[in-house]
Amino acid sequence: MYIEYVKKNFQPTASELELLNSQEIIELYEYIQQQGGFIKYYSQQYNKFQSYDNNEILQLFQKYLLNYELRTTDIDGQYLHRCAYIEFYKAINCFTESPQKWLKDQVTLWSLPKDVFTKLNKNLFTFQDLSKNHRNFEIDIRAQNPFIDTTLAKEENYYQAYTMTVKQYKDYAEDPKSFFYNNPQYKKDQVYQAVNVDMEEWKEEIHRLFDFLPKYFSRNNGLNYLRQNCKGANVPEIYMRVQNCWIGGQQDFQGLSQININHGPGDCIWTIIDANHIDKLFHLMPDLFKKEGRWYVNIAYFLQNQIPVKQIIQKQGDILIIGAGCFFQAKNIGNSIHTSFNFLMMDDFSLQQIYKRQIRNDFFQFWSVIAIRNLFLDIYIHEKLTILKDYLKQFIDEELRRQLSKKHLTRFKLYISSKDVLICTKCYKEIFIFFQFIKDWVYYCPDCYIDCEDVIYMKYNIIQLKCLIQADTIQCSKLLCSNYIGESKCTIKQTLSQKVQLQDQDNSSIVESRQFLDEFLVGLNIESSNSQNQNGTSHQIDLLSKDKKQIKKIKEKITMIKKQHVKQLKYKKKEKYSDLQVIKYIQKTKRNILN
Numbered sequence: 001m002y003i004e005y006v007k008k009n010f011q012p013t014a015s016e017l018e019l020l021n022s023q024e025i026i027e028l029y030e031y032i033q034q035q036g037g038f039i040k041y042y043s044q045q046y047n048k049f050q051s052y053d054n055n056e057i058l059q060l061f062q063k064y065l066l067n068y069e070l071r072t073t074d075i076d077g078q079y080l081h082r083c084a085y086i087e088f089y090k091a092i093n094c095f096t097e098s099p100q101k102w103l104k105d106q107v108t109l110w111s112l113p114k115d116v117f118t119k120l121n122k123n124l125f126t127f128q129d130l131s132k133n134h135r136n137f138e139i140d141i142r143a144q145n146p147f148i149d150t151t152l153a154k155e156e157n158y159y160q161a162y163t164m165t166v167k168q169y170k171d172y173a174e175d176p177k178s179f180f181y182n183n184p185q186y187k188k189d190q191v192y193q194a195v196n197v198d199m200e201e202w203k204e205e206i207h208r209l210f211d212f213l214p215k216y217f218s219r220n221n222g223l224n225y226l227r228q229n230c231k232g233a234n235v236p237e238i239y240m241r242v243q244n245c246w247i248g249g250q251q252d253f254q255g256l257s258q259i260n261i262n263h264g265p266g267d268c269i270w271t272i273i274d275a276n277h278i279d280k281l282f283h284l285m286p287d288l289f290k291k292e293g294r295w296y297v298n299i300a301y302f303l304q305n306q307i308p309v310k311q312i313i314q315k316q317g318d319i320l321i322i323g324a325g326c327f328f329q330a331k332n333i334g335n336s337i338h339t340s341f342n343f344l345m346m347d348d349f350s351l352q353q354i355y356k357r358q359i360r361n362d363f364f365q366f367w368s369v370i371a372i373r374n375l376f377l378d379i380y381i382h383e384k385l386t387i388l389k390d391y392l393k394q395f396i397d398e399e400l401r402r403q404l405s406k407k408h409l410t411r412f413k414l415y416i417s418s419k420d421v422l423i424c425t426k427c428y429k430e431i432f433i434f435f436q437f438i439k440d441w442v443y444y445c446p447d448c449y450i451d452c453e454d455v456i457y458m459k460y461n462i463i464q465l466k467c468l469i470q471a472d473t474i475q476c477s478k479l480l481c482s483n484y485i486g487e488s489k490c491t492i493k494q495t496l497s498q499k500v501q502l503q504d505q506d507n508s509s510i511v512e513s514r515q516f517l518d519e520f521l522v523g524l525n526i527e528s529s530n531s532q533n534q535n536g537t538s539h540q541i542d543l544l545s546k547d548k549k550q551i552k553k554i555k556e557k558i559t560m561i562k563k564q565h566v567k568q569l570k571y572k573k574k575e576k577y578s579d580l581q582v583i584k585y586i587q588k589t590k591r592n593i594l595n
Contacts, residue, residue, distance in 0.1 A: 002068040009073045010064055019060060029065060038066050039299060043311040045085040075303045083107035083310045095214045099345055106274045106323030107310050117317030120212045124205050125263035125337055131170040138163050139194045146191040146244035149298050153291035169194050173242050173335050194240035198231055209236055209339055222344030224486025225378040227421050230370055236341040247330040250292040254370050255357030256342040257324045257350060264316025266334020271299050272310045275325030275353050280307055289364055296329050325353030346379065348387045355391050368430035371421045378482065381474050382489040393469050399433045400462065402446045415457035424448055433458055
């Protein structure tokens with residue numbers, strides 16, 4: 001069978017030939033072929049090669065039999081690795097311990113018991129239930145060539161955009177023949193997947209997901225320090241795919257860890273490269289980051305180029321945890337529904353991968369998805385992580401150098417209403433410290449400045465930031481802290497949480513929440529003005545010299561908005577507000593005040 005092939009193409013030792021001729025190897029090879037081949041078999045949670053006693057047999061498959069199976073001589077099976085699997089008896093640890101203790105590998109698969117994922121899916125996460133609950137909800141569709149196997153990023157293979165309703169996609173997934181007959185605008189030789197479906201308003205689905213996941217994913221998540229919700233990051237997104245749909249080779253756009261749940265019914269095959277080996281892949285493909293997501297290759301491509309790679313079969317009820325900075329691609333074996341969101345584990349390695357990805361995003365001039373510089377600053381203020389000190393110093397110095405290189409001299413002002421995330425109107429990059437603000441709420445980053453403007457605004461006092469990096473202890477401050485969206489260590493945020501009781505109750509809770517928010521904003525103005533008086537650098541930094549007038553103006557606007565709120569209640573029946581409505585009301589009020 002394979003003996004002649006091995007002799008012809010390799011130089012096996014006498015002992016290896018003897019073992020290859022043994023009945024044990026012959027029977028094992030036939031059994032593995034029945035299971036779908038060596039790569040698929042070896043990647044399974046339980047296989048014969050887990051035993052150290054079988055290490056010699058494993059080497060034979062990696063060196064010779066995999067080459068015979070694929071009919072090629074340039075495959076090095078030693079670069080095929082396995083992901084980590086969470087054993088059933090260890091699952092309780094995942095609910096009681098921090099992820100840092102049980103996430104020991106960059107790729108981890110956790111299989112939920114059948115009765116558990118049945119309850120997770122019940123009435124929510126099947127094609128039928130999604131169609132029933134969100135029938136006319138419009139979703140983005142990506143058309144793909146189903147049989148692509150190339151690193152070339154061709155537009156016709158990857159991206160042609162459509163929209164469907166959830167009901168239409170359910171019809172397509174269940175009966176494509178009838179769907180194509182009734183919808184001739186779609187091509188039969190392509191497959192269609194629903195991507196980045198926004199779940200922000202799907203409260204029941206989101207609550208169900210987090211009820212079934214370890215609380216540490218929400219409690220100990222660095223994304224709790226985000227200043228606004230980001231779809232797909234801290235707000236889950238849902239994907240619907242049919243057989244042969246694929247996710248092109250890519251790294252998470254911000255280098256974050258990713259949690260992906262397969263709700264079934266079909267399987268999905270993932271190919272993943274640890275973050276440690278991304279540079280080797282980047283060296284092989286210098287344009288890797290320019291064509292992310294637009295190409296898909298067989299796992300043999302990585303083995304041929306001696307890049308360590310893992311293959312994972314994600315079945316219904318499997319939770320796949322992809323570590324920070326990992327490269328991945330996926331292809332559907334059957335129809336399936338997936339939910340996905342990001343997780344920031346605040347360890348040195350994860351933060352390092354996020355930083356490296358941000359530098360690459362800057363180099364390739366990619367848009368900002370998450371304001372990483374602001375996020376790092378907020379994490380550093382509250383978590384005191386040493387590794388962030390150097391990163392922040394580089395970010396701050398970079399801003400200063402860029403500002404000092406400008407030919408046109410300007411005045412600096414601390415802009416008190418810039419605590420929310422600001423994105424440049426022109427290039428869509430994150431604004432960290434310096435920016436221009438032009439009427440009609442147009443923001444420009446230092447790279448997009450208009451030279452004729454005489455004033456440059458700052459989100460933070462640059463002197464305070466420099467001192468902050470050198471400080472041994474850091475206290476929460478209304479000048480530095482923001483209203484974070486998650487559960488954090490910010491004492492100001494904790495005070496706000498005590499004031500705002502997010503429970504179904506009458507409108508008095510909203511008024512109380514607004515009053516505290518008013519105090520927060522006025523206090524922020526006072527502290528900003530006091531800071532300027534202490535610094536005494538009015539020529540270089542103008543921190544709102546007319547502080548009293550500004551505070552009076554804000555108070556007048558607060559009074560006006562309160563009157564409008566009372567007036568509206570006269571014409572509207574008193575009703576109960578959900579958690580989300582309270583949050584939205586506060587955010588909207590804040591924007592109105594700052595306008």
